[in-house]
Amino acid sequence: MKRLLEQNFYELLGVEFDASTFEINRAYKEIYQLYREDSLVSYSLFSGEERRQILARLDEAYSTLIDEEKRSRYDQSLVECGILNEGMESQDEPRAVRLMSDSKHSTINTILTIRDEMKAAVSSNPVIQEILTHDVLWGKDLKRIRDELGVSLETIAEMTKVRIIFLRAIEDDEFEKAPSRMFLRSFLKAYAQSLGLDADFVASRYLKRIDN
Amino acid sequence: MAHIWPIGGGKGGTGKSFLTGNIGILLARQRFKTLLIDADLGAANLHTIIGLPHSDISLSDFINKRFSTLEEVVVKTPIPNLFLVSGARNKLDIANLAHEQKTKMLRAISRLNYHYILLDLSSGTSFNTIDFFTLSDSGIFVCCPEPTSIENFYRLIRSVYIRKIRQILKAHQFKKLAEKAEARNPDSVINRPEYLLDILKEIDPEKGRMIEKILHAFQFKLILNQVRKQDNPRIGILLCRIIEKHLGLKVQFIGNVGFDERVHDELCKKGPFIDTYPYSQATMDLKALIKGIREATHVESGAPPSTQPDVIDTLSG
Numbered sequence: 001m002k003r004l005l006e007q008n009f010y011e012l013l014g015v016e017f018d019a020s021t022f023e024i025n026r027a028y029k030e031i032y033q034l035y036r037e038d039s040l041v042s043y044s045l046f047s048g049e050e051r052r053q054i055l056a057r058l059d060e061a062y063s064t065l066i067d068e069e070k071r072s073r074y075d076q077s078l079v080e081c082g083i084l085n086e087g088m089e090s091q092d093e094p095r096a097v098r099l100m101s102d103s104k105h106s107t108i109n110t111i112l113t114i115r116d117e118m119k120a121a122v123s124s125n126p127v128i129q130e131i132l133t134h135d136v137l138w139g140k141d142l143k144r145i146r147d148e149l150g151v152s153l154e155t156i157a158e159m160t161k162v163r164i165i166f167l168r169a170i171e172d173d174e175f176e177k178a179p180s181r182m183f184l185r186s187f188l189k190a191y192a193q194s195l196g197l198d199a200d201f202v203a204s205r206y207l208k209r210i211d212n
Numbered sequence: 213m214a215h216i217w218p219i220g221g222g223k224g225g226t227g228k229s230f231l232t233g234n235i236g237i238l239l240a241r242q243r244f245k246t247l248l249i250d251a252d253l254g255a256a257n258l259h260t261i262i263g264l265p266h267s268d269i270s271l272s273d274f275i276n277k278r279f280s281t282l283e284e285v286v287v288k289t290p291i292p293n294l295f296l297v298s299g300a301r302n303k304l305d306i307a308n309l310a311h312e313q314k315t316k317m318l319r320a321i322s323r324l325n326y327h328y329i330l331l332d333l334s335s336g337t338s339f340n341t342i343d344f345f346t347l348s349d350s351g352i353f354v355c356c357p358e359p360t361s362i363e364n365f366y367r368l369i370r371s372v373y374i375r376k377i378r379q380i381l382k383a384h385q386f387k388k389l390a391e392k393a394e395a396r397n398p399d400s401v402i403n404r405p406e407y408l409l410d411i412l413k414e415i416d417p418e419k420g421r422m423i424e425k426i427l428h429a430f431q432f433k434l435i436l437n438q439v440r441k442q443d444n445p446r447i448g449i450l451l452c453r454i455i456e457k458h459l460g461l462k463v464q465f466i467g468n469v470g471f472d473e474r475v476h477d478e479l480c481k482k483g484p485f486i487d488t489y490p491y492s493q494a495t496m497d498l499k500a501l502i503k504g505i506r507e508a509t510h511v512e513s514g515a516p517p518s519t520q521p522d523v524i525d526t527l528s529g
Contacts, residue, residue: 003410004457004458033450034450034453034454040357040358040359040362040444040447041362041447041450041451041454042454043359043362043363044359044362044363044366045366045454045458124445124446126441126442
C-alpha cells in the first residue's frame with residue numbers, strides 16, 4: 001500500500017494520465033468527500049495534522065491538473081523521473097475539450113453515464129427532493145441543486161455547450177441576458193438535463209415567474 | 213462445510229444481535245439449516261431477539277465441560293431450521309476465556325454441520341472478539357452512520373491488524389518493531405498498525421509479506437444499520453473505499469438497513485421483528501442483505517434445499 005502523500009497526482013485522484021478536466025473535476029469532488037474536515041466517512045481515521053496534509057496535497061493535485069499549463073509542466077516532471085512515458089500524456093489538443101472531441105472514449109456514452117449517476121444522486125438527495133417540491137423554482141434553487149451535486153458551471157458548459165454567461169444568468173435570475181424566451185427555455189432545459197433533472201419540469205417551474 | 217458469518221462491530225447498540233437474529237430467521241425460512249451462536253459472551257441476548265423462552269443450556273456448559281461437544285448445547289427454537297447456542301445463562305466470568313477454551317470453541321464451531329452459522333459477537337476489541345471475528349474470512353461488520361460507531365469500526369479493523377501481526381511475530385520481535393515505529397513516528401504507534409506493517413516489511417520482508425497475505429485474504433463485509441432518510445446512502449461505499457486505500461483491506465459493502473423505531477417496541481415485546489413487520493423497509497432491507505451476503509461469499513446460487521433437512525433428529529435439543 002503506497003502512502004497517500006507519496007502518490008502522484010493522478011494516483012491520488014484515481015484518474016488516468018489522459019483524464020479530461022471533466023473527469024478530474026468529478027474525481028476531485030468524490031475524493032474530497034472522503035477527506036474534508038467534517039467527513040463522517042474518515043472520522044477518527046486521521047489526526048488533524050494528517051488530514052491537513054492530505055487536503056493540502058489534494059488541493060495541489062487538483063489545481064495542477066485542471067490547469068493545462070501547470071499540468072503539462074507536471075507531466076514533464078513525471079516523464080523526467082520515469083513515471084510517465086513520453087507521449088502518454090496528451091500534448092496537442094487541450095484535454096478540457098477532449099470530452100467533446102472524437103477520442104477513444106465515447107463522448108456520448110460518458111455523458112449518458114454521468115447523467116445516470118446524477119439521476120441517482122438527485123433521487124437520493126433529500127435537499128434536492130425538497131427543492132423539487134416547490135411550485136416555482138428560482139435561480140438560487142437551481143444553484144443549490146448544482147452545489148449539492150458538486151457540479152461546476154464550467155462542467156455544465158462543457159456538457160451542454162451553452163455559454164457560461166447564460167448559465168450564470170439563469171442562476172442569477174437575469175432573464176434579459178438570454179437572446180429570447182425560446183433560448184432561455186432551451187438553455188434551462190439543457191442545464192436541467194445535465195444535472196439529471198426532468199428538463200420540462202424544471203423549465204416550466206422556472207418560467208412560471210416570467211410568464212406570470 | 214458450513215458458511216460461517218461472524219457478525220461484529222466495534223460499538224454496542226449498532227444492532228448486531230438484531231441483525232444476527234433476524235437474518236438467521238430469514239435464512240431458516242428459506243429452508244437453510246441455520247445455527248445462531250451467541251458469542252457475545254459477557255452480554256448475551258440473542259435468545260431475546262428471536263423470542264426464545266429461557267433455555268437451561270448455555271454456551272458456558274460446553275466451555276465448562278458440562279457437555280463434551282458443542283452440539284450438545286445447541287437448542288431448538290420455535291422456528292423450523294433455526295437453532296441456537298444460547299448465552300442466556302452464561303457464567304459471568306465467561307467473557308474472559310482462557311486461550312485453550314477459546315481454541316477448543318473455535319475448533320468446535322468450524323466442525324459443526326449446518327448450512328449457515330452466524331456468530332453474534334460482543335462489542336469492543338478484545339482478542340476474544342477478534343479471534344471469533346476472523347474465524348472465517350467472511351466477517352461482517354455492522355456499523356451505524358454516526359461518528360461514534362464509525363470510530364469504533366475503525367478501531368475494530370485496526371485491532372484485527374494488530375492481532376494478526378502479534379500472532380505472527382514473537383514477543384521480542386513485536387517489541388522491536390513497536391520501538392522502531394515509535395522512533396519514526398512518535399504519535400502513532402500501536403494505534404496505527406498499518407504503519408507497523410510498513411516498517412515490518414522493511415525490516416523483515418518475509419514476515420511482512422506473510423501478514424499482508426493473511427490480511428488480504430479476508431473478504432470482510434459491511435452492513436450499515438439504522439440508516440435514516442437524511443443520511444447519505446453512499447456512506448457505506450465510501451467507507452469501504454477509504455479502508456482499502458489506507459488500510460489495504462478489502463471490505464465489501466452489502467447494504468443499508470433503514471432505521472425503524474418500531475424495532476425498539478418489538479424488542480420490548482421480545483419477538484422477532486420481521487414477523488411483526490414483514491413489509492417494513494427494514495425487513496425488505498434484511499432480505500436484500502442476505503442475497504447480497506450470499507452472493508459476496510460466493511455461495512452457490514442453487515435453490516435452497518427442497519426438503520427439510522432431516523438433521524434435526526441428530527441434534528439433541
